[in-house]
Amino acid sequence: MSYIVLARKYRPRSFAELVGQAHVVQALSNALTQQRLHHAYLFTGTRGVGKTTVSRILAKSLNCVGADGLGGITATPCGVCSACRDIDAGRHVDYVELDAASNRGVDEISQLLDQAVYKPVVGRFKVYMIDEVHMLSTTAFNAMLKTLEEPPEYLKFVLATTDPQKVPVTVLSRCLQFNLRPMATETVFEHLQTVLNAESVPFEDPALRLLARGARGSMRDALSLTDQAIAYAGGHLGEAAVRQMLGAVDRGHGVRIVEALAASDGVALVRTVDELRAQGLSAAGTLEELADLAQQMAVLQAVPQAIDPTHPDAAVLQGLAPLLPADETQLLYSIALHGRAELALAPDEYSGLVMVLLRMLAFRPAGGAAASAVRPAAAAPIVAAAPVPAPAVAASRELLRTSGAVSKTTVPSVAQAPSAPPVRPEPPRASPTPMAAPVAAPMAAPTAISVSEPAPPLRPAAAPAAAAETPPWDDEPPWVREESESSDGARPTARNESQPPSPEVVDAPQAADIPAPHPAQARWLATVQQLLAQTKVTGLVRELAWQAECTGIDDAADPVCWQLRVERESLRQASHRERLQAAMSELLGQPQRLEIDVGAVTDSAARRDVAARSQAQAQAERVIRNDPVVQQLLARYPSARIVPGSVRPR
Ligand SMILES: [Zn+2]
CATH class of the missing domain: 1.20.272.10 (Zinc Finger, Delta Prime; domain 3)
Structure with missing residues (x-):
């Protein structure tokens, strides 16, 4: 016996076998059992969702005479009487399927309608099934309208289309319309399991999921793909083989x-x-x-x-x-x-x-250089921009100076994305589930931080005092202060070596790539902070100051010459340079000159700002993670978790 493809072999033969279209099945079954039959049905839906199948089952329901030859119209055609078998085999004289895609002219429709005046030969009803009905020409539609409106009582129309928009309203209004939905992937998956079990073909579930997904809601496509996969994989449907066949991505x-x-x-x-x-x-x-x-x-x-x-x-x-x-x-x-x-x-x-x-x-909505460019407050020192608890600030400054605290890839991506969303969207809301709520709520509330026990700071004695008393030089950027402090005492590296490695430094997730600024860069950064604090520069000039790195200062020259470097050619325009030059001259009380070249920038006010933010964020997350209350809640509710992105430094 010749091989019958799965899509034909497993075409549903009754409403009970039809999967995924329960709403249509129920409406048609009720109409059949109550004998309240419309004379024209229109089935819409994408290819392979069962339009032709429903039409055939409907034709069988109308013409079935039952196994004993005495049955009437039924919602459960027997499948064994001659009418059922002939319709299934596509040779019933009173069931006509016309493909409008290849018979779209008025002649074909006229021929069909001419036959309509004759009563059914063997069955109770003549059923005309016109597939892809939207392909009919306008004259063909017009020729059909009269019969479609008042057909003889023994004639039923079933129209099917993938594109109901193209069917004239005059036709739509004469039909009872059913929309067959694309199959859910899960439905297709389950059906494939049934089919392959019936076929005794061994399979792996992930392979079937791939096929189901590849079918995009069409059961016929799913079965065709499965046929193809069985041939390709040589009988055993393994995930790797199916992936290879579909070119699907691992x-x-x-x-x-x-x-x-x-x-x-x-x-x-x-x-x-x-x-x-x-x-x-x-x-x-x-x-x-x-x-x-x-x-x-x-x-x-x-x-x-x-x-x-x-x-x-x-x-x-x-x-x-x-x-x-x-x-x-x-x-x-x-x-x-x-x-x-x-x-x-x-x-x-x-x-x-x-x-x-x-x-x-x-476009990752991180608070990058572009984000801070539109928020003047961001230019202020860290204390104002990200007021985390005092020990945390001290620790983050220490880290900022010694480790840079931002990964190599984060910085360029943020800096190169000037069009990134400037303001970070609201953090995701806490999960609505009751289990997660107890943890999510205290975590978001600021009280969680105040009851927390902060991680040990690197300099327990000095740090809280420094942050608390707000010293007069607090206007200076933190790195400048660190620089002056470290020049008073020991070098930072020496001091770090004298202490046991702090866990803060050890588990800091970011790589160290912004070292302490060299003297020229420190002067430049301090100048930028003052310029921005006094809002002496705006727009792209501000951006130039924010993004530039200073590679050297020639104090011997007259006027003093600053060598700056930026990554974007667009920032190097002469007009920007002149305006920044003027602002600096005014700020410093004597003429200044700027020379700007384009190249890789490793250190700028923008980068330091990003580093400080990510450090403050990491620190805040660590504080929450180590918080005894949070830990208790996490231990008590197994499904509780800290919602990513919901922790923000104060
Ligand atoms: Zn039957």
């Missing part, structure tokens, strides 16, 4: 991309794309995978218990969900979707993918 790549984004690790992102290219995996598939991951992460962030623990990706998703705050997850989802649409416009697929991933990195 979940691991998607996970690595999310992790790299969470860590702001541009290097890892680019490396992952290289791997994808090497394996010939599609960029569109990667973005689809990312959108899928982001969607599931978002669900998990909002409703932690929503995930089915038996889901094959449950563990992975539970690990990923806390990595990004809810707002960034939304952003990731949105960029992945839009990026996929513009892949076709990119010079090549992979450069398009790189750009989309880098955009995710660039």
Whole structure:
């Protein structure tokens, strides 16, 4: 016996077998049992959702005579009488399927309607099924209208279309319309399990999930893909084989991309794309995978218990969900979707993918240089900008000076993204579940910080006093003060070596890459702080001061010459330089001259601000994490967790 493809072999033969369209089944079943039948039905929905199948079952229900030949109209056709068998086999004389895509002219419709005057040959009803009805020409529609409005009582019309917008209103108004929905991935997955068990084909669940997802809501596509996969994999449906066949992206790549984004690790992102290219995996598939991951992460962030623990990706998703705050997850989802649409416009697929991933990195709503540029308060010293508890401030200053406290990849990405959202969106709300609430609430409340026991500061005696009494030189930027302090006493490195390594320094997550400023840079940074504090410069001139690094000062020259460096050519315009020069001359009481070149900037007021913020953030998170009350709550409620992004330094 010849092989019958799965989609045909497992075409549902009764309403009970039809999956995923319960609303249509119920309406039709009720109409059939109550004998309240409309004369024309219109089924809409994308390909492969069951329009033709429903039509055939309806035709059988109307014409079935039962196994004993005595039955009437029924919602449960027997499947064994000659009418049922003939309709299933597509050879019933009174059931006519017309494909309007290939018979769209008025002649074909006229021929069909000419036959309508004759009573059914063997059955109770003639059923005319016109598929893709929107393809009919206008004259063909017009020819049909009269019969469609008042057909003989033995004639039923079933119209099907994937595009109801193109069906004339005059036709729509004469039909009872049913919308067949695309199948949920889970529904397709379960159906594939049933089919493969019936076929005795061994399979792996993740492989079926891939096929179900690849079918995009179409059961026929799912079964066709499964047929193809069985042939491809040689009988055993393994995940690896199906992945290869679909060109689907290994979940691991998607996970690595999310992790790299969470860590702001541009290097890892680019490396992952290289791997994808090497394996010939599609960029569109990667973005689809990312959108899928982001969607599931978002669900998990909002409703932690929503995930089915038996889901094959449950563990992975539970690990990923806390990595990004809810707002960034939304952003990731949105960029992945839009990026996929513009892949076709990119010079090549992979450069398009790189750009989309880098955009995710660039648009991460972190308080970067661009953000502080529009908020004058951000230019103030750390004490004002991020008032964390005093020991924390002291510790963060210490760290800022000794370790830089910001990773290499964070800084360039933030600095190169001038169009990034300037103000960080609101942090995600605490999870609405009762289990998470007890922890989320005290964590967000400022009292949580006041009852906390701060981590031991590096200089227990001096630090709180320094922050508390607000010394007169508090206008100076902290790094300037640190510089002057350390020049009085021992060098910072010497002092650190004399102490046991502090846990604060050891577990600081960021790499050290902003060292203490050299003397010229320290003077420059102090000048910038004064300029900004006195609001002497605005707009792009302010941005120039904020982003520039000083590479040297020639005090011997007349006027004094400052060598500055910026990363963006656009900041180097002569007009900006002249205005900054004028502001500095006024501030310092004598003429100053600026020379600006373009190059890599490793130290600037903007970078120090970013470093200080991320340090304050890390410190605040550490304080919350070490807080005894929070720890008690976490221990008491197993599903409680600290909502990522909800901790903010005071
Ligand atoms: Zn029957």
